Amino acid sequence: MSSASPETESSTGAGQQTGYYVYGILPGDVELTEEIKGVGDREVTLVHDGDLAALVSEIELLGPLGTADDLQAHKEILDSVAAGVPVLPLRFGAVVASEDAVVSELLEPNRDEFAAALEELEGRTEYVVKGQYVESAILEEILSEDSEAARLREQITGKDADASREERIRLGEIINNAVAAKREGDTQQLLSTLEGHAVASVVRDPTDELEAMNVAFLVEEDKADELDQEVEDLGADWEGRVELRVLGPMAPYDFVGAGQEDQG
Amino acid sequence: MSVTTQPGGGASTRPQPSGLVDVIDTILDKGLVIDAYVRLSLVGIELLTIDARVVIASVDTYLRFAEAVNRLDISQDKETLPELIGDMEQGGARRKTQGALEGAGQKIRDLVGGGDDDEEERQPSRRSRRRED
Numbered sequence: 001m002s003s004a005s006p007e008t009e010s011s012t013g014a015g016q017q018t019g020y021y022v023y024g025i026l027p028g029d030v031e032l033t034e035e036i037k038g039v040g041d042r043e044v045t046l047v048h049d050g051d052l053a054a055l056v057s058e059i060e061l062l063g064p065l066g067t068a069d070d071l072q073a074h075k076e077i078l079d080s081v082a083a084g085v086p087v088l089p090l091r092f093g094a095v096v097a098s099e100d101a102v103v104s105e106l107l108e109p110n111r112d113e114f115a116a117a118l119e120e121l122e123g124r125t126e127y128v129v130k131g132q133y134v135e136s137a138i139l140e141e142i143l144s145e146d147s148e149a150a151r152l153r154e155q156i157t158g159k160d161a162d163a164s165r166e167e168r169i170r171l172g173e174i175i176n177n178a179v180a181a182k183r184e185g186d187t188q189q190l191l192s193t194l195e196g197h198a199v200a201s202v203v204r205d206p207t208d209e210l211e212a213m214n215v216a217f218l219v220e221e222d223k224a225d226e227l228d229q230e231v232e233d234l235g236a237d238w239e240g241r242v243e244l245r246v247l248g249p250m251a252p253y254d255f256v257g258a259g260q261e262d263q264g
Numbered sequence: 265m266s267v268t269t270q271p272g273g274g275a276s277t278r279p280q281p282s283g284l285v286d287v288i289d290t291i292l293d294k295g296l297v298i299d300a301y302v303r304l305s306l307v308g309i310e311l312l313t314i315d316a317r318v319v320i321a322s323v324d325t326y327l328r329f330a331e332a333v334n335r336l337d338i339s340q341d342k343e344t345l346p347e348l349i350g351d352m353e354q355g356g357a358r359r360k361t362q363g364a365l366e367g368a369g370q371k372i373r374d375l376v377g378g379g380d381d382d383e384e385e386r387q388p389s390r391r392s393r394r395r396e397d
Contacts, residue, residue, distance in 0.1 A: 025296070068284055075287050091295035128290065139333055153333050161331075171333060172326025207289050209325055214289070247286060253294040 019095045020047075020102055021059040023077050024251065025088040025114050028053050036080070039065070039073045047099055049107045052114055055081060056102060065093060078251035086121035088114060089251040117256065123221045124199055126255065127248035129190060129231055131212035133179065137241045138210065142178040149174045179210065186242065187213040193234055197226045202254040212242045216254035224249065 021039050028051040038044040038057035047054045055077065059065070071092065078089045096102055107114070143150050152171040156164040187203055190213050194201070198217035206214055219227055228246060235244040 071287050071291060072284070075291050089291075089295040091293070091297050092291050128286075130286075135332055136336060139329075139336055143333065143336075149333075156330060156334060165327075168330035169323055169326045172323075172329035175329040175333070176325055204289070207285065209329075247290075250290065253290055256296045 016097065017061055018058050019061050019097055020056045020099060021065075022090050022094040022096060022102060022106065023055040023057075023074060024081070024090050025107070025118065026053045026055060026081065026085055027051065027118050030085050036077060037073075038077050039070050044077055047102045047107075049103045050111070052107045052111060052118075054102045054107060055087070056099075059095060061095075065095070075250070078253075079249070082125050082251035083249055086118045086124070087251050088117055088121070088256050089253050121252055121255075124218050124252065125221065125224075125249035126216055126252040127219050127224065127227060127246055128204075128214070128216050128250070128254075129194070130214050130245045130247065131186065131190070131238075131242045132208065132245075133182075133210045133212045134241055134243060135210055138179065138182070139175065141241070142175055142182075146174060146178060149178070176209070183212055186238075187215060190215060190234065193230055194227060197223045197230060200255060204254070218252055218255050219249075 021042075023038065023044070026046070028048055030046065030053055032044065032046060036044040040057070040059055040063075042057040042059065044055060044057045047056055074092050078087060081087050082089075096105060143153060149171055152167050152174070155167045156171065159167075161168065183206065191201060191203070194217060198219050200218040202216045204214040204216060217227065231244055231246050235242070238244065
């Protein structure tokens with residue numbers, strides 16, 4: 001499949017000014033019911049090909065891609081679609097030369113894989129549970145559990161920051177390690193609590209030093225309320241210690257990676 | 265997460281999601297990449313790179329934690345470090361002071377358009393539906 005059918009794409013070359021930005025892959029029996037503006041404020045459309053469809057919008061090729069607005073648009077479009085139908089989100093930044101190329105280069109060569117993945121995602125969306133430690137609470141907790149940390153705290157109290165630099169670094173290192181250990185333990189607790197309510201889960205890398213957990217869950221539509229309830233209960237248990245948030249429903253970004261078939 | 269409160273915006277008792285941070289965390293390096301990706305990208309377009317990852321376990325981190333411990337004695341305010349914010353710049357060097365973080369957060373909000381970007385807490389509107397076959 002290396003032929004690029006130059007006869008139909010002869011106009012696309014060095015001088016090309018617009019391409020097609022691809023957000024994701026949908027089942028072919030989907031249609032858009034209202035106008036959506038996507039990246040670059042261009043209208044989002046569907047390119048249908050049999051049992052598949054690609055969600056695309058035209059894009060200027062001259063400017064850079066990846067501004068805050070671009071990223072927001074990419075995610076917003078995919079999430080709004082994912083609330084209604086299964087969708088395979090492409091990684092941000094997929095741009096093809098033409099509408100024909102969407103079919104010939106993207107949909108046709110991957111038809112079976114896409115169709116199978118979409119079938120697996122039917123009725124499932126992603127939710128992300130994020131927790132953030134309440135700083136003062138987690139510090140007090142660590143200081144009460146670690147005698148060396150408590151001792152170092154005494155040592156730096158009232159001392160000039162430069163004069164107590166060594167002690168501060170050591171104290172901070174202990175706390176950092178303790179937070180990491182708590183993150184792991186609390187993440188495990190979240191996972192075991194939500195295990196029965198999710199089809200799959202992915203633990204994400206922390207994005208903040210005081211992040212308690214950051215986990216993506218693939219959830220059946222009718223289980224979303226259960227998940228919400230469990231998180232709420234957990235949040236009540238951790239009141240004053242961890243602030244929990246649930247993001248979603250969103251497109252299954254964390255479940256369509258390279259090894260997408262083994263996520264189930 | 266006081267830093268994400270909109271200036272002049274309505275007060276909220278719930279922690280506000282720091283919109284762009286969540287967006288980047290969610291879509292960066294995630295999503296379908298297929299063999300054809302390289303061919304798909306043959307149309308030259310400049311992709312801005314954004315490093316949203318926190319550099320964990322640096323001396324700066326340690327000193328910041330120590331300072332936070334020091335502050336426990338002075339005030340019992342329930343002050344939390346804002347999420348990330350400072351790492352939005354290319355290169356990803358973490359800012360050191362609270363003030364700088366707030367400044368960076370402000371800048372990001374401006375980029376985003378200053379609006380409420382906590383769009384995704386619940387149920388985006390349905391903009392598509394299945395055809396009856």
